[in-house]
Amino acid sequence: MTTENVNCLIIGSGPAGYTAAIYAARAGMKPVLYQGAQPGGQLTITTEVDNFPGYPDGVQGPQLMMDLEAQARRFGSDIRYGVVTDVDFSGYPHKAIVDEQHEITANVVIISTGASAKWLGLPSEMRLNGHGVSACAVCDGFFFRGHDVAIVGAGDTAAEEASYLANLCRKVYMLVRRGEMRASKFMQNRLKSLPNVEILWYTETEEILGEQEVTGIRVKNVTTGEERIIDVTGFFVAIGHKPNTGIFKPFIELDENGYILTEKGSSRTNVPGVFACGDAQDNIYRQAITAAGTGCMAALDAERFLAMKEVELHEVQTV
Missing domain, CATH: 3.50.50.60 (FAD/NAD(P)-binding domain)
Structure with missing residues (x-):
């Protein structure tokens, strides 16, 4: 040596x-x-x-x-x-x-x-990273002004970033895998008061859609197994x-x-x-x-x- x-x-x-x-x-x-x-x-x-x-x-x-x-x-x-x-x-x-x-x-x-950043581990997540997929709403939220976006997470950071995006975006879907959030009660109440934030409980992401950029996501309800496609142009990961x-x-x-x-x-x-x-x-x-x-x-x-x-x-x- x-x-x-x-x-x-x-x-x-x-x-x-x-x-x-x-x-x-x-x-x-x-x-x-x-x-x-x-x-x-x-x-x-x-x-x-x-x-x-x-x-x-x-x-x-x-x-x-x-x-x-x-x-x-x-x-x-x-x-x-x-x-x-x-x-x-x-x-x-x-x-x-x-x-x-x-x-x-x-x-x-x-x-x-x-x-x-912690990621979900989806192949489409890595492929579209920087092309609609981001781990920092404060960094990249501006590019989605007036768009519909989704954010994954249930803690204070996710709640803060969802609130930040709500000020810029037309619609924010917040995907929470369980029936409750880890975020503080204050942050949860703040989110629920925002008319353009929709919290989807018991929901996980199956795939991020799009070839060159994000065009939507396929999500699944973990309790019923029901799948649906949500049209979004931005996908934010806030799981830590x-x-x-x-x-x-x-x-x-x-x-x-x-x-x-x-x-x-x-x-x-x-x-x-x-x-x-x-x-x-x-x-x-x-x-x-x-x-x-x-x-x-x-x-x-x-x-x-x-x-x-x-x-x-x-x-x-x-x-």
């Missing part, structure tokens, strides 16, 4: 990782960034992005990620293909294993591994996200859903010198722009940490 020491290691890409790299490189921290299994993150499978500042005519998700990567490279970030498969934060400097064959020690680590944080669990404090816990108002984790940003630690907003903001925070926090380490080293040497 080969070994290498770096000053700043960034694990993961996307808006958070690339922004952290931009700030870290400009601060002279010589960041090394490993892009992970999906270079660029979830936006690489997104089509039009209309809500990222600086693009008045919108931008394709992959192009946005290429722009951020190019900007990070411009300032000297060392961006590499590879997946961090293991870490050891029990000592200092911190250790990471890349692709199970390359060991890196790092003075600071920034985690930006993101989170993955899974943060990509499993390898950090032995060392980093996580919440009950696996999101990294950071100190309020910072990107600091419970391990000194390890910082977290983006969707790996944000289970509320999950937007490209908020991920980029926390990437900036992580780089600034890491820079301050390294400065304090230098002061401590100087004091030891002068004693």
